[in-house]
Each structure stands twice: as C-alpha cells, then as structure tokens.
Amino acid sequence: MVVLVTGSSRGIGAATIKEFASHGYDVVINYKNSLEDALRVQDSIREYKVRSLVLKCDISKEEDVNDMIDSIIEEFGSIDVVINNAGIAIDTTFEDKTIANFRRTLDVNLIGTFNVSKIVGKIMFENHKGTIINISSTNGIDTTYPESLDYDASKAGVISLTHNLAKQFSPYVRVNCICPGWVKTSMNDNLSMEFIQQETNKILLKRFANPEEIAQAIYNISICSYINDSIIRVDGGEKS
Template sequence: MTEDKKIVLVTGGTKGIGLATSQRLARDASNQVVINSHRELADDEKEALLASFANPVEVVTGDVSKEEDAKRMIDDLVSEYGHIDVLVNNAGMTQDKLMTRMTETSFKDVLNTNLVGTFNMSKYALKAMQKKRFGVIINMSSIAGIHGNMGQANYSASKAGIIGLTKTTAQEGSLRGVRCNAIAPGMIKTAMTDKLSDKIIKQWTEQIPLHRFGNPDNIAETVEFLIKNDYITGQVITVDGGLTM
C-alpha cells in the first residue's frame, strides 16, 4: 500500500551518485523510490535499471532545468501517491574549460541544469511538502562550490549557488516542518572521474588526507542519514576524505 510509504524522488537517479542513492533508499521497503531521468530510456536500458533494485521503483522522465517539467513531475507524484516526502536534487552536468575559453552558453547551460534545476524541483516539492507539514529536501552541491576548482567556473558557481539556495530553503521550509540540507562530495569514483588521467588521479590522491577517492555509496549513506536525522537542517555536509579541512 503506497499510502503508507515514504515517497522519495531522486533526480538524475539513473547513474553514478544518483543511482547509488536510489538503490540504497530502495532497500528499505517503506520507501517508494521514484527515479528521474532527463531522457526517455530505451526498453533494454529501463529493464536493466529496474533489475538492479531490491524493491520496485518507478522511473519518470523530465528536464529539471525546465520549470514545466519540474512542475509536472511533482504534480504527477502527488496525484499518484497523494504526497511527496523526500526530494534528492542530484541531477547535474559539467562543461569544463578555463574561464578565458568558456562561452557564455556553456556557463549558462551548467547553471541552468545544476542551480536552476535544483530551484525548480525544490519550489514545487516545497509547496507540496508544506501542505503536509513534513518533508526533506537534499541538494547535491560539491567541494568545488566551497573553494572553487580550476576549469570549472560554471560548475563551481552553480554548486556555490546551491549552498545559498539550501540555506534559504531550510529557513522557509522550517515554517512548516520541511528540512533542507546539502551534501558537498569531494573526489568520488564515477564516470566523471574515470576520465581523469593517472597523473591527475595521483595528484588528487596525494592531496586528500585519507589518500583515496570516495565511492557513490559514501554519498548515498549520507543522504540516508540526513533523511533519518530530523534535527539537522540548513547544513552543508562535506564528504571528501578531509580535503576541505
């Protein structure tokens, strides 16, 4: 009976950190996990994705950077399940280049997906959650949003913006029982970091106090913790092996 379940929406939940988070939360049978994909999945892709979960999940398609898609996804969930309890704003993108070579289009594209997308989803989820006087929003920031990163002016700006957005959402959400926190991952083993050269990986590993990259489940575990601990809001949790100490 889905009316007794916690309805959880994870944007960008088909790969990397989003997939690990979706899979971890779906292990709890009291959660009904809904995964957002920015594109329509082919039948074989969807079949393989669903087979990787311990319990049934739902897949919805929508571009978080488009307000109409964000509204539709939240409205459809509320219509189907009656409520939404948890939103994990994980959808994101990169278009790395030194600032002097970065185009305005590239800068705006990354901000639109990462920052505007987080705003769009949070706006409509917050409305639904406030009616129920309960809800949890978790935003995926980055250590790049805390101290910047060469070649990532667009990405760093978007992730810094998410931190400010998180704190405002927490303040406004607290008026009606909604919590909002952010996670700032460090160097996590994903398809993005797999593209790095051995030299770059070695340089980063030497900088990290724990001398290793994290894995997506380190982030998923933090998401789960922030959902369960009902006395944390407005915080940015770094999960980076000590890199930002």
Template sequence: MKLLEGKTAIITGASRGIGKAVALEFARQGANIAFTDLRYDEIAQETEKEIAALGVKAKMYASNAADFAATNATVDEIVKEFGRVDILVNNAGITKDTLLMRMSEEQWDAVINVNLKSVFNFTKAVSAVMLRQKSGSIISMSSVVGVSGNAGQANYAASKAGIIGFTKSVAKELGSRNIRANAVAPGFIITDMTAQLPEDVRKEWAAKIPLKRGGTPEDIAKVCVFLASDLSAYVTGQTIHVCGGMNM
C-alpha cells in the same frame, strides 16, 4: 525497522552514478523511489528494475529538471502515482569545464540551468506538497568546488555555491513547517566520469586527501540516508562535506 520505511523519495538524475547509488540505498532502507533523467533508455530501465528488485515501488520519469513546466508536470504525476513526497534529492548535474577566457555563454547557461535552476524547479514544486504534509527532507547535491572554487570550473563552482545559499534560505523559510533542507558537498568521487581520468591524475588527487582515497557513490548515499531519515531530525540548513578530509 528500516530507516526510510514507507517514505517516498524523488531523486533527480538518478539513472547512474551518485544518483543511482542514492536511489538504491534509499530502497534498501524501505523508501519507494520516483527518479528522473532525460531519457527512459536502457540504462534507466535497468536502474528501475534494480530498485524494484529491492522490494519497493520504483518508477522512472523522463523529464528535463532544468525545465520549470516539465518539472511541475512530473511532480504532479509522481504525487498522483505515489500519493506523497517525503524526500527530495536534487542530484541532476552536468559539467562543461573550460577556463573563463574560453567559456561560452552557452557553456555558462547550460551548467547554471541544469545544476542550479533544476534545484529551484524541483524544490519549489515539491515544497508545495511537503507544506501540506507539514514534513519533508530536501537534500541538494553541491560540491567542495562550490566552497573552494576550482580553475576551469567557474560555471560549475558558481552553480554549486548557489545551491548552498539556496539551501540555507529554504531551511529558514520552511523550517517552521517541519521541512528540512540540507546540502551534500562531495569531494573526489570515483564514478564512470572520473574513472576515465589518467591513473596518474587520480593518484595525484588521492595523495591530497587525508584518507588517501577517492570516495564512492555509496559514501555519498549513506550520508543522504542520514539526512533523509529521522536520525537527522534536528539538522537543517547545513552543508555536509563528504570528501575524505579534502576540504577542511
């Protein structure tokens, strides 16, 4: 039997990158997938088709995860369509990197709203469903930067550190109802965004990693499967670093 057979997962920001990899891996393990992104464009449509081709139910919802009202409306639609929510993966995120001296209020607010407020929005909406079910797994995408900080990413680091504190609090609040909450902290992951970095920069990053390579979205997805499944039934309030040993 597949690890997520018959379960329903919501994954935010999943049209591409890590979110898409998580959606596909969950689908391979039997989960039905409701995923969100800002627009139902060609990329989102293709992702929806790829997921459905794995033999599960798949539907994309155009929704701004940073918008509280829009999030509640989207979760209501998903519950009406899928009947339940067993897994939430808070993956939506952006970067607006610059040194603090140059960072604008808009750059700060945008990153905090998309990366951190979205986690509050979806977790609050989905937890109401999971409380009725008396079960659920909530996985939020943090970062090693949220633990160690990084020059030029004060807004991003703050948002990802906030996710870790939020996750621990939610784990304590909801644990008695058999709802688990964990965070995943990726390191240097090869995505479309990082692939655009100069080769010498990527080599420099890899040289600092004990496993001597960048991670893949699939590396993150497999850890998410573990956290979403009953294999991690006694794991909650934790931050799992998936970084090749980069952050010890």
C-alpha cells in the same frame, strides 16, 4: 515513504535510489536522456519489493518538473524526500568557456534545483512534513581550478539556495546540503591518471569515494530529525 532522486540513471543518484529502496522507500528514478540506464536502476532494486516509477524530466525546464511532480502525486499521493542530485559539468579550459555553457551549467545545477524545490517544498510544507537534500560539491566551497569556475559558481549557488529554502519552508521541511569531494562516477571519466593521483594525494583517506558512500551519507542525513540548514562535506578529508 516516497523519495525522488533527480538524475538517478547512474552515478551517485543511482546508488541513492538503491540505498533508499533497501530501507523500504518507494522510489522515483529520474533521467533526462538515459532511459536504458534508468530502467537498469529500476531492475536492480526488484529484490527490495518497493514500488518504483521511472520519469523523464529535464529539471532545468519548469514545465517538465511540474509534469514530473504531478505524475508522482498521481501515483503515490505524496512525496516525503527529495534529493536534488542531477548535475552537469562541462569540461573546458578557461579560455574556451562560453556564455552558453556557463548558462547551461547554471540552468541545470542551480535553477534545476530551485525548480524542483519550489514545488515540492510547497507540497511538503502543506503536508507539515518532508525533507530536501541538495547535492552541491566541495567545489561550491573551495575554489581550486579556474577551469571549473562555472561549475563552482553553480554549486556555491546551491549552498546559498539551501539556506534560503530552509528559511522559506521552516518549520515543517528540513533542507540540507551535501558537498561530496571526488567520487568515482562517469562525471570524472575524462580525468587523466596523473591528475587523479595528484588529487588522491590531497585526500586523507587516499582514495576517491564510491557513489555508495555518498548515498549512505545522503540517506543518513535524511533521517536525522534535528539536522537542518546544514552544509555537510563528505570528502574523505580533503586538503586543497
């Protein structure tokens, strides 16, 4: 079995690569800028003795995505699981939002997810098997802070996209969406201690998730053969 995890040079993506490798999957590690990090992830799974491929690809670029999928098919012959995880959040105040930043956020988080799903969904449909998991966010469901309106819109779009992809590739490909709450990754490096405390207080488990806990949810949803077209919160019980 072969899994592609987009944006897997660190954070949730890197933890997801380790989770699947620990279950014997061959893995494709994708990065855009961080080659050294991606190679470290590859190094970290040597103990599982699975095959692995590290591929540079900006998922917002259709040509890049086509090349990446061609390389995967050439190397492994098939692709069984895709986790659309790569994402960005451009941190600004409401006043400082620019059209350029808004577009870049949509291009990566939403169009990038579409670019990958369009091509792998077709391959999986023709093979009569496969599963896609899109990583949205609780921000795609709840609208808490106008400062993240661009990110929230992109993640709401990913939820909508999930439903349409599930219809398009029915009955052979299961498409689901996971919405994490707060996770301890570099995406949140800029948060103040005061803000972290304020957000932690809203979570019933009283802590942010570790990336490994999101990876565990992703893996388990991927193997549940009757979960399809579902939007699943993994947020420790978040009360906004």
